Amino acid sequence: MTRAATPKLAGYTGLAALSLFLGLALRLPELVVAGAPFAVLVTLALLLDRPPDVDVRVEFDRDRVLEDEEVEVRLEVRANAPAEIFVGLPLDLRVVDGDNPFAVSGDDERTLRLRPVRWGAFVPGVVHVRAYDPLRVVRYERRLDQHVPLKVFPRQETLRALARPRDTQVFSGNQVAWTKGDGIEFADLRPFAPGDLVRRVNWRASARRSELWVNEYHPERNADVVIYVDAFAEASSGDASTLDDTVRAAASLAAHYLREKDRVGLISFGGTLNWLVPTTGLAQLYRIIDALLDSRIVLSYAWRNLNVIPRGTLPSHALVIALTPLLDERATDALLNLRARGFDLAVVEISPLRYVSPGRSAAEHVAHRLWELRREAERARYERAGVPVAVCREDGSLGGAIEEVRAFRRFARSGR
């Protein structure tokens, strides 16, 4: 705890000195009378001064919330002197109810209601305490580090349909495989062969052909999905950025694919590389969201390629869904490299247009138009490689972009 004088101490001391000496110099005892109380007050305050005992306990009512969901912070103050308390909060945690800072004169309990306006992993809980002696001439300041973690999960969008992978894996799931096997989705008919189950005999077809024919089915299998987050660059305006939209989209996709029993992995590729090997289950969803909460743009001029991605992170036959603002050529090259290796790739463009103003002058308009043309050229590179590019705009939802990908994949057969 640090101790410091308040402005009152210097003020009263100066006033006492001035009045005492003026009184003596001018032979005016009234001035001594006027100044003496200040001298006595300061002397008494300093002689009786004892360091105050102030402690604050910070407690959130939950440790995980969704964006824009309110959370309460309970502050339990134990103080034996008047004190001012200020809880240091990140800018993305806005106080919607309660005072911060606030004054207490003893033991007290306060509640702050916060609204997180952006996803992230926060560790608030740095409490600044300022206490005074009873006559407020000495100030004591203390910083209490009570790191209370709070995870704000990104908002998730409801998706009506998901982009289906080209290939499925061997484990059971919800995707209808192209191959034939045990399942419930009818695939074809074939002549009976020794070993076929009697319940698979299609009696109607057998009667028509005068020999036994059996039904064939598509099995339901799971798939590997890798969500690729382009973290090379972002466009931002105010509190919002393309990275925010990307993280929300990635969390939504991961949640939906995991619900379908698919194995989902994550690659955050940019100035730094983060990855999660595909696996399934609710724990993987939390792993992915935790990894996404650490996402940030790290400026780097290094030319990175996919060789830095560990083996196993990108299983063969995996569907790679890339979420990119198409702002960095390195991301495009890496994704086209993936496509050239035969990966099933779909690109969802997180449009940065709403964060970029076209400007006011003619030259700025031309520059903006050139930039848009360059972006179209980037999209054309993907399309030439048979990769669908769906744009997730401000007015369009992620669901709309996924539907675009589905439509492209339905009508355009990509070669390996």
Next chain:
Amino acid sequence: MPFAGLGTLAGISLAVGVAGRWAVFVQTALSLLLAEYAGFLLERGEVDARAPLFAAGLLVAGELGYAALEPPATRRSFARGAALLAVLGAAAAALGVLLLAAAAASGGSLAEEVVGFAAAAATIALVARLAWTARR
């Protein structure tokens, strides 16, 4: 007129200090009030029996001025502060009465004046010493 000017300046300074939360303006206001009172006493030429009231008023003004620089108090601390302020005002007035009585009883000899200066210097030295310790 000069006294009214000093008083007006003091009022403006106090208002500016409270509005902008600048302690130096509160201090200036208190000093101006003291200067105004000194001028009034010099012109009057005789002992002012209301000096204890002025002392109490100046102390209360100072306490309120500095309190206004701090964040709003809770209801409980406001009540406690108001009680403390009343006690401080009464104590200042009582101390003033005692000091005035002591001044009236003294003969005004050279020895007493020397003792008075020494006492004043010692008091200021003690307060300054304590204040310096507090600053560190």
